[in-house]
């Protein structure tokens with residue numbers, strides 16, 4: 545079984561990260577107002593000009609308003625499940641306590657649990673409740689945020705609470721701390737696919753924001769429902785969305801993908817066009833092993849995301865242990881993306897950007913030829929220089945006409961039907 549340390553490398557001094565340094569918080573502080581307010585101002589100005597981002601005109605204002613309408617619909621679902629998750633630990637439906645479990649079943653699992661059987665069942669539940677893929681990680685406490693930041697989207701002094709592990713029976717919140725029981729040893733990590741076609745109207749556009757918000761909404765519903773299912777089995781469960789712990793390293797530990805140059809998890813089936821949810825639990829489970837399908841070697845050659853990033857936020861050089869700003873956590877060997885540059889570009893565009901997902905050669909449909917090439921990337925890295933020019937030649941990663949939203953084949957909840965088996 546390959547260990548995580550063979551897939552990524554961390555310095556001894558790598559510390560836990562605080563949400564006070566997330567780009568959303570730092571950029572709001574620098575602007576002196578919530579980043580979202582600045583973003584909405586630009587978004588509304590675009591709409592009045594009949595655009596869905598600064599450089600993307602649509603037919604007329606009615607057309608622009610239809611994009612706004614769908615964005616608001618998807619965002620509403622996301623808001624209902626505590627948007628994005630950071631800063632929202634133990635709030636609303638992201639409660640750390642059972643919501644609908646009869647008191648006589650709470651924390652009373654059946655005797656003699658079989659971790660193999662429980663793992664099989666919890667994975668099946670995760671898929672049924674909305675995940676595209678699921679894996680189990682042994683919880684490395686290094687990946688748990690050092691503190692939450694309650695005013696994460698606002699300027700002003702950070703309102704933080706430490707996240708600690710304690711000898712408690714159930715997760716708890718005090719005036720100053722969020723306390724995770726020592727027995728919480730696993731993360732059930734879920735992959736939620738993003739409608740990749742919608743991310744290809746851009747680089748920044750409202751259709752990208754629609755796809756992203758819908759993925760977060762599905763993630764919220766999946767995490768919250770899965771936590772309740774686990775609690776009904778008699779165990780503790782903490783639904784997280786983006787909050788509580790860093791999602792990407794947990795997803796790598798859970799065998800769901802590898803880290804790319806674009807700072808995103810690259811999954812075998814969906815490339816980087818995904819969001820990652822997780823539920824922390826003390827249910828006895830069997831962890832998965834990290835996978836290596838040649839992403840690091842491929843990214844060494846490719847650089848497509850870095851060359852096309854409109855904000856210049858993705859490095860073109862080698863991996864390092866040092867981030868370009870305080871929004872990254874030093875000590876992990878990787879390509880550090882400059883989160884502040886990225887978010888400032890979103891604000892200037894009045895729409896979120898997903899160019900680094902859209903143009904990535906791993907973001908593909910399910911055509912059999914793509915599977916063959918993925919196999920060659922894994923087993924014949926010397927051929928890697930061939931694939932990027934071929935990708936360009938076939939027009940992959942090209943930006944699409946915004947009108948595609950109204951004509952494309954679409955599954956319920958915006959799921960891309962071409963990606964499922």
Ligand code: SF4
Nearest residue numbers: 853855886897899900
């Ligand atoms: S890093 Fe940010 S600005 Fe650059 S391509 Fe990715 S989302 Fe866009």
Ligand code: SF4
Nearest residue numbers: 804843846847849904
């Ligand atoms: S676009 Fe290329 S360099 Fe960037 S993450 Fe994808 S494979 Fe790696």
